[in-house]
Amino acid sequence: MKQAKITAYAKINLVLDVLRKREDGFHEVAMVMQAIDLADTIHLKEAQRNWLHTDNRHIPPNMNNLAMKAVVLMQERFPQVKPLEVTLEKRIPVAAGLAGGSTDCAAVMLGIDKMYNLGLSLGELEALGAELGSDIPFCMGGPTALATGRGEHIEALPHCPALYLVLVKPSFGVSTPKVYGNLRVDERKNHPDVQACIDALHEQDAVKVIDSMGNLLEQSTFELQPEVKALKDDMISAGCSHVLMSGSGPTVFAAFADEAQAQAYYQNIKNKYPGAIFARTVNQNMLEERVALL
Numbered sequence: 001m002k003q004a005k006i007t008a009y010a011k012i013n014l015v016l017d018v019l020r021k022r023e024d025g026f027h028e029v030a031m032v033m034q035a036i037d038l039a040d041t042i043h044l045k046e047a048q049r050n051w052l053h054t055d056n057r058h059i060p061p062n063m064n065n066l067a068m069k070a071v072v073l074m075q076e077r078f079p080q081v082k083p084l085e086v087t088l089e090k091r092i093p094v095a096a097g098l099a100g101g102s103t104d105c106a107a108v109m110l111g112i113d114k115m116y117n118l119g120l121s122l123g124e125l126e127a128l129g130a131e132l133g134s135d136i137p138f139c140m141g142g143p144t145a146l147a148t149g150r151g152e153h154i155e156a157l158p159h160c161p162a163l164y165l166v167l168v169k170p171s172f173g174v175s176t177p178k179v180y181g182n183l184r185v186d187e188r189k190n191h192p193d194v195q196a197c198i199d200a201l202h203e204q205d206a207v208k209v210i211d212s213m214g215n216l217l218e219q220s221t222f223e224l225q226p227e228v229k230a231l232k233d234d235m236i237s238a239g240c241s242h243v244l245m246s247g248s249g250p251t252v253f254a255a256f257a258d259e260a261q262a263q264a265y266y267q268n269i270k271n272k273y274p275g276a277i278f279a280r281t282v283n284q285n286m287l288e289e290r291v292a293l294l
C-alpha cells in the first residue's frame with residue numbers, strides 16, 4: 001500500500017506590493033515570498049475511499065478542505081491515483097496570512113506526484129495548483145520567489161540568507177477580500193521597494209533584506225482591525241525595529257539576522273503573547289526533504 005509523509009511549510013511575505021486593481025476585479029501584486037519552517041504534517045495513505053482526519057476544528061473537516069480538493073483534482077487528471085486517506089496535523093494558524101491552506105494543497109499534490117511516479121515538472125505542478133488558488137504555485141517550490149499577477153506567476157529568486165522570526169497571530173482572523181476591498185490602491189503612497197529586496201537577495205545580505213521589508217496591505221488591515229496596528233507597535237517596543245504584517249494579516253512577525261538576538265526577543269515576547277512562534281527561513285535542503293515515501 002502506497003504511503004507518504006509531507007512537510008507543508010508556511011510562508012511569509014518579505015515584501016508585498018499591490019500595483020493596481022485589474023479589470024477582472026483582482027489586484028495585480030508583486031510579492032517576495034519566503035517559506036519558513038513553521039509547518040503542517042500531512043500523511044497520505046491508500047484507502048477504500050477519500051477520507052480526511054484533522055486535529056484542527058477551525059478548518060473544513062470534509063471535501064471543502066484544500067487538501068481534499070487537491071486529492072480530487074489529481075484523481076481527475078491522473079486515473080492511476082487511488083482513493084486516499086489524508087491525515088492533517090495542523091500547526092500553521094488558520095486564516096493568518098501564512099498560506100496554511102495553500103501549502104497543504106501544494107503538499108498533497110507533491111506527495112501524490114511522488115507516490116505515483118507522475119514525473120510532473122515544477123511548472124506543471126504550479127499550473128495545477130493555480131487552478132485551486134493564487135498562493136498555491138509558490139508553495140510548490142520556493143523557498144524564495146517573486147510572485148506577480150494575482151500571485152500565481154512565480155519566478156525563483158536567490159535563496160534568502162538565514163533569517164530568524166518571531167510570529168504572533170492575534171486570536172481573530174481577517175478576511176482577505178475585505179482587506180483588498182478597503183485598499184483604495186490609487187490613493188496609497190508608501191509602496192514598498194520590491195527591487196531593493198531582490199537586490200539584497202542577490203547580494204545575500206540578510207540585514208539589507210530585513211531593511212527592505214514592507215507590506216502595502218498593512219494600512220488597510222490596520223483600518224479594519226486597529227488591534228493589528230497595536231500588536232505591531234507593541235512588538236516594536238519589545239525591542240525589534242523590523243516588524244511586519246504577513247499577507248493580509250493578522251499575523252505580525254519580527255525579523256532578525258542574528259539567531260541569539262531573535263531567541264532573546266522570543267523569550268521576552270512569550271511572556272506577553274504565550275502563543276508566539278519562533279521560526280526560521282527554509283533552505284534548499286529542507287525543501288528537498290519535504291516528501292518522504294513510507
Ligand code: ATP
Binds near residue numbers: 064065098099
Ligand atoms: P493566505 O495567506 O493564502 O491568504 P491564510 O493563511 O490567510 O491564507 P488559510 O489558513 O489558508 O488562510 O485559511 C483560509 C481559509 O481556508 C479558512 O477559511 C479555512 O477554513 C479554509 N481552509 C480550507 N482548507 C484548509 C486547510 N487545509 N488549512 C487551512 N485552512 C483551510
